[in-house]
Amino acid sequence: EEKRLSYEAKLDICDHSVAQKLLQIAIEKKSNLIVSADVTSTQELLELAEKVGPHIVALKTHIDILMDFDSDETILPLKDLATKYNFLLMEDRKFADIGNTQELQFSYGTYKISQWADLVTAQVIAGYESLDCFRNVGVVAIIGMSSNGTLTDANYREEATKIALSHPNVFGGVSQNKIPNELLLFTPGINLADAGDGKGQQYNTPEHAFTQLETDFIIVGRGIYRSDDAEKSALSYKIAGWNAYEGSL
Numbered sequence: 001e002e003k004r005l006s007y008e009a010k011l012d013i014c015d016h017s018v019a020q021k022l023l024q025i026a027i028e029k030k031s032n033l034i035v036s037a038d039v040t041s042t043q044e045l046l047e048l049a050e051k052v053g054p055h056i057v058a059l060k061t062h063i064d065i066l067m068d069f070d071s072d073e074t075i076l077p078l079k080d081l082a083t084k085y086n087f088l089l090m091e092d093r094k095f096a097d098i099g100n101t102q103e104l105q106f107s108y109g110t111y112k113i114s115q116w117a118d119l120v121t122a123q124v125i126a127g128y129e130s131l132d133c134f135r136n137v138g139v140v141a142i143i144g145m146s147s148n149g150t151l152t153d154a155n156y157r158e159e160a161t162k163i164a165l166s167h168p169n170v171f172g173g174v175s176q177n178k179i180p181n182e183l184l185l186f187t188p189g190i191n192l193a194d195a196g197d198g199k200g201q202q203y204n205t206p207e208h209a210f211t212q213l214e215t216d217f218i219i220v221g222r223g224i225y226r227s228d229d230a231e232k233s234a235l236s237y238k239i240a241g242w243n244a245y246e247g248s249l
């Protein structure tokens with residue numbers, strides 16, 4: 001049986017500059033962990049980034065849930081931490097509109113995502129050209145969702161994968177299923193303690209994600225930022241993720 005590709009092997013086939021950076025950080029830090037920083041204040045965000053920074057390849061934000069967002073107070077120190085600990089900033093905006101609107105949402109308004117994000121998530125529901133606006137950033141396409149009753153059935157995922165594979169701005173996909181090797185796979189819905197959250201979220205283990213899905217990166221939110229010791233739990237997920245990756249090789 002064919003084995004999954006290593007991060008080193010993926011460096012040869014994933015050309016996008018952001019894919020290259022993520023893979024290099026993964027190899028360097030022996031980590032495939034992305035922490036989802038779903039907190040609502042700048043202080044919590046920066047404290048979390050400081051604690052988990054050494055253990056992650058990227059910090060995933062929902063920047064629009066912050067109560068006190070401020071470019072200077074939020075983004076500047078966040079960028080400093082990203083440099084200090086060598087991780088990328090992934091804004092989970094899940095753009096889902098026509099190209100012109102996404103272009104505006106990407107560069108204007110309060111958050112000016114294009115000025116600081118290394119990578120963004122985007123739905124592909126609006127078609128190939130809707131993704132043209134994301135220049136100078138890496139796009140991770142939403143191919144399949146983790147929530148109960150999601151509309152991302154096999155047919156949708158197949159069509160979404162075609163767009164992701166063919167668009168030069170897209171280097172990866174979020175999914176709960178395997179995707180082609182040319183795309184990096186990001187898997188959220190990872191938790192070592194819970195099976196769900198009572199709000200539709202469905203959880204699997206890192207072991208499942210690497211062995212069954214051959215994922216490249218696991219995304220963990222509440223499993224880490226809600227734990228008593230975020231630093232310690234980030235380290236546990238990092239080790240669990242790396243062991244699961246090595247076990248799947």
Ligand code: 6AU
Pocket residue numbers: 036038062092121142144145146147174188189190201219220221222223
């Ligand atoms: O670990 P959790 O459940 O606390 O957080 C999971 C994070 C959240 C979701 O917005 C996000 O992952 N997510 C995504 C992403 C990353 O795009 C897709 C999906 O299908 N499920 C999911 O939970 O920030």
